[in-house]
Amino acid sequence: MKIVKTIIASSIFSLYAMSAFADTQTTKFLIFLENGKQAGEHVVQRDDSGLIKVSFVFKDNGRGPELKEEIRLGGDGLVSEFKVTGTSTFGAPINESFRRDGKQAQWQSTSEKGSKQVDGAALYIPLNSSFEIGSISIGALAASPNNQLPLLPTGTLSQTKIAELEVTNGDKKQKVQLLAQTGIGLSPSFMWATTGDKPRLFGVIVPGYMKALEEGWEKNADAMAEVQKSAEAKVLNDWAKRLQHPLQGLTVIKNTRIFDSDKATVGALSDVYVLRGRISAILPAGSPVRGANAEIDAAGRIMLPGLFDMHGHVGRWDGGLNIAAGVTTVRDLGNENAQVQLIIDEVADGKLLSPQIVPAGFLEGESPFSANNGFVIKDLAGAKNAIDWYAQHGYPQLKIYNSFPKEILKETVAYAHSRGLRVSGHIPVGLRAFEAIDAGYDEIQHINQIMLNFLATPETDTRTLDRFNLPAKKTADIDFNSKTVKNFVKTLKDKKIALDPTLATFAFLKQKDGDINEPFATIASHMPPDVSRGFSVGTMKIEDDAALKQHEKSYAKMVEFVGRLYKEGVPIVAGTDELAGFTLHSELAMLVKAGLTPAQALQVATKNGAIFTRTESDRGSIKVGKLADIILVDGDPTKNIEDVRKASVVITRGFLMYPSEIHKNFGITPFVNNPPQLTPLKPVSSNNALGINEAVMQRYFNSAKRD
Template sequence: MKRIKTIIASSLMLLYATSAFADTQTTKYLIFVENGKQAGEQIVQRDDQGLTKVRFIFKDNGRGPELNEEFRLGADGLPKEYKVTGNSTFGAVVNESYQRVGDQAEWKSTSEQGKQTVKGSALYIPLNSSFAIGSLSITALEKSADKRLTLLPSGTLSQSKIGELEVRNGDKKQTVQLLAQTGIGLSPSFVWATTGADPRLFAVVIPGYMKMVEEGWQANGEAMANFQKAAESKVLLERAKTLQHPLPGLTVIRNARIFDSDRAQLKAASDVYVLRGRITAILPAGSPVRGAVAEIDAQGKILLPGLFDMHGHVGRWDGGLNIAAGVTSVRDMGNDNAQMQLLLNEIGKGDLLGPQIVPAGFLEGESPYSANNGFVIKNLAEAKNAIDWYAQHGYPQLKIYNSFPKEILKETVAYAHTRGLRVSGHIPVGLRAFEALDAGYDEIQHINQVMLNFLATPKTDTRTLDRFILPSEKTVDIDFNSKPVKDFIARLKAKQIAIDPTLATFSFLRQKDGTINQPFAAIADHMPPDVRRGFSVGTMKIADDATHQRYEKSYAKMIDFVGRLYKAGVPIVAGTDELTGFTLHSELALLVKAGLSPAQALQVATRNGAIYTRTQNERGSISVGKLADLVLVDGDPTKNIEDIRKISAVITRGYLMYPREIHQSMGIKPFVDQQPTLKQLQAVSASNPIGMNEGAMQRFFGAAKHD
């Protein structure tokens, strides 16, 4: 699943940590996923020589980091010596160290090394860590006069208090505080800390996903989550008010070259009228403007239907990145059910900046490797109850996951079809893709799941990292011209089974530590330094150059295979399962690399998205009566797919939004220099229903008298 589900090994682990500088020498923290299952722990020990040791483990969905840390503090309470070893979420080797002597700081990891002269206090942020560093930042920031802390290699961290909550552990009680930290990543990070002169980390809560709480106090997790959701809502509502510009009434987008997603070609320049979130008219460019109260001059730029990301796992802070990428619809492929209902409600009311969500219900079986979203079931009766819940809540699709019991797959799929749901997913352990087709699948997620059809055996445990390692090692050896491969492609075509390859996501299979992950090369220089730094951290364990070359060739063949599928008539959809927004553009670039024309790739991201979310009656093309989900682009992405990154304006849900504004609010260098303005026209009144100016009205009525 998307890296938001593995952030403990990457971005969020950079934000927080757990020290345990209470009176005891050992402090233990327990980590629970949303359904209450314990998925990890962190144990912090400090000896009387000032050495702190941390043992951290987190396992969800058959993967997760295992780390060992050691550090000593300087006089300022921040590490002067630090070392972490172990393995990251997907098995990459972690070996990172930092040392500061006087004003000289040095660091080294498997992907980078550097040195810097530092004056005053500064906190080094490891590329992979437990929650053992950020807790120190809480104390340091509390003691700082301006609540700011210099970060290494770059950046500044700041902290503000949101509120307090009383928590209980039996007869014990204490007051903890919710803090917001900014300066790392693309959104604020919320952390629970103790109060007093030397606050430290008490808990980390990611609503809808996980809670890490000091042992003994875990019963307070739900109360903290609810408090945090309410606090986040206030911040997110203000953000939505600032960045969503309501269209004032009938608005005309003048002189826009419309992308015809049905034919994958550009139309002649047109004027597009929008009212109450829908397209009301499309006229030749330069036609008389009647009744409009506002206009946007497109200046001959290309107007696309809103893009679809067909493989998201939406969070409340993702919306701006999606909108700025021109993504007006996201098919969510697995989420906490309560969190998804919250998102749908907030976006529907305009309280949350974000795209429209098409939710897919998540269905998993119980095992030590289970993902813990949606419903985790044991038998057919529970599977049917889950499907009923999804159908009653308007979900058009079901996603089945790795640990789902294969014995009930066919009956489960059949029942989902009777309730009107499409069925897709990973291939349950013990089966291969062709057997999922036998069971009635309508779609398959991820290129590795497709490749495993030719590589897995009944003994392959595809719930483990083998589902990534095996395709990396063996795809290079598959003969795409062999009869089994051709027969499988023919069957996909005959059944019109959609494939959601998420090629950009699986670039991590071939990324060598210390080199930039290619899907992010085009955006790296636009990102804040700490985010850019993360693009060069390898994910897979790649032992040597020979292995790297083999993985490179396997990944290249995966791209080629998607092109073969498309040319054979197998439906392709464009999904990401990675960094929100930006990854969709990279996915389209990889589709072009696979052999599609840029216009065909855009068609996949628009028309196909609507077809396979069953929303084609209102989305996927620019047509009268459909939703006004519109994306104005500089350049010509029908010729150069990289121009899709140059989005100057987005309209959806009756709002106008500017990617430039959104990116600047997140510390991202914009991809366009100018944004179109919304020009107010003369107000329309009952005596002037067609919106003529005064001179025109006089000429018109004067002429009428002479007639």
């Protein structure tokens, strides 16, 4: 490692020495959020010696990365030397470097170290980087004869041109192209590039969230976003057509054991009938089947009601991961309003592989630390206007965020209740959880917001990283048997305040850089290599081993506290706020770690989900007349919660889907290899459907003719 550091330090010194007298060209990209607020910039300096220097900063919601990069390209246009330093979204130090000398490539970061013999072209993909690596890849892929490029440490990157658009900047005009890259991550990466023999990055757009464009060309962002949305829709619609299998007529699922989410028990073998998206009958296994069009032999597999993820921020590419995990309903807890409405419409039309969405309206106050989804308001009139919009659009819930003005909280909550909305959220700055409950909250998001009730003071700025740092450092010292804590727990119980702890998400508080994050340990081997590689990147600043031990103890007490709350009768719901689908399974595992039985954890993810989304009349249990939101799982998740990952069949919205098919589509190794298949049944006459012998009927009709 010392040798590698010496080589890198020497090379960076030489880069600076060579560039001291070089001419420099600067390209600046401005980064805006969907509401038009500038959130950062990406500045690229290139000199005639071949050195590229990059300064990147992005801040939203009181957090974000700050990076400095130094890059040198080889004769093949690919990275020969790379170094990035800075801080991650949550303040962890970043120090990563790469060097290629001939066929020898070597790299190291705070979480990994590696080397590889390489023949021919290959592009190093850093664990932390700005947009510039993407820009380099665009040019390299365009020069490649097959638009493919080997990656380091592993993988292959491909690039396809999707669309072209003319953009303007005053009197200037140029054509830009929309490119889709595959081979990194779990979905295609879309980038806008210049055209010509040597294309480079022109802009990056995340529809509904962020737009980064070259300075001076920002006014083209909306038109570019619309082209990109349309292009993404074509891919997503194709996925839906291929992976959603419509259930025609009556389908019977034979020989299954139903999980009773009311009693948290598993019943005897049954046959479940599905017609037009609903459960039409439940009969003992082996009962006569009358007129079914198709059947599935569950062969004793357990049938679960569709799972609820109660803390999503849904994107169009998340749906497949959720469905493959058996998640058939997601409560969206903060999004750009037009984007989530688009997703809901696409789901309703069957054009998007996705669970059903239950939206919660997002309400934030103005500050330098604001999150910028939903409505960002200044006063009570603005808050009421936002609530009216959400009520008119059918939102059953309101979520309030960190910068919301505490002076108008109580009146805002009362108005939301008067319009029929439940109210949940983070705790606005300057308040603690008990004060938000006094103001009328029905639910609180995140375990850290609960811990801050005992750790924050009115002066604590919980809009900053302190909302993570304080709980990580000091929860270990909280006495759960103290009068203050017991009184707070009694308040939660008496007022039936629900808690959405997202324990799996907060495991990052105690993750040591270089060790795999606990929620993803059991799935890493199934994931594409570049994805599993990212599971070992720590994002929390943990100074030393003593601090790590304190963080570990604090996190363990957070898990313990959720178990205490459950045993006291405080309602718990299962949410993620992380990698779609997989994290919900990890959340259930954390609930089991907190002291719930696996069956109780499943009850939280089904029955409680339905109760607190107000969909209990349709979902959350397997009963005649309810929606056929159904999962067949291999193994027994009521005894081993990890078996919930083995979904073999998912039925929702009148479609049947195989998680193994979906996972292969994402490049994920399936968790189930031989799912039970949908088998068409031989068409029968209506007489047969009634169980009447055809010969008897024929004799009857012959007799009738004689009469």
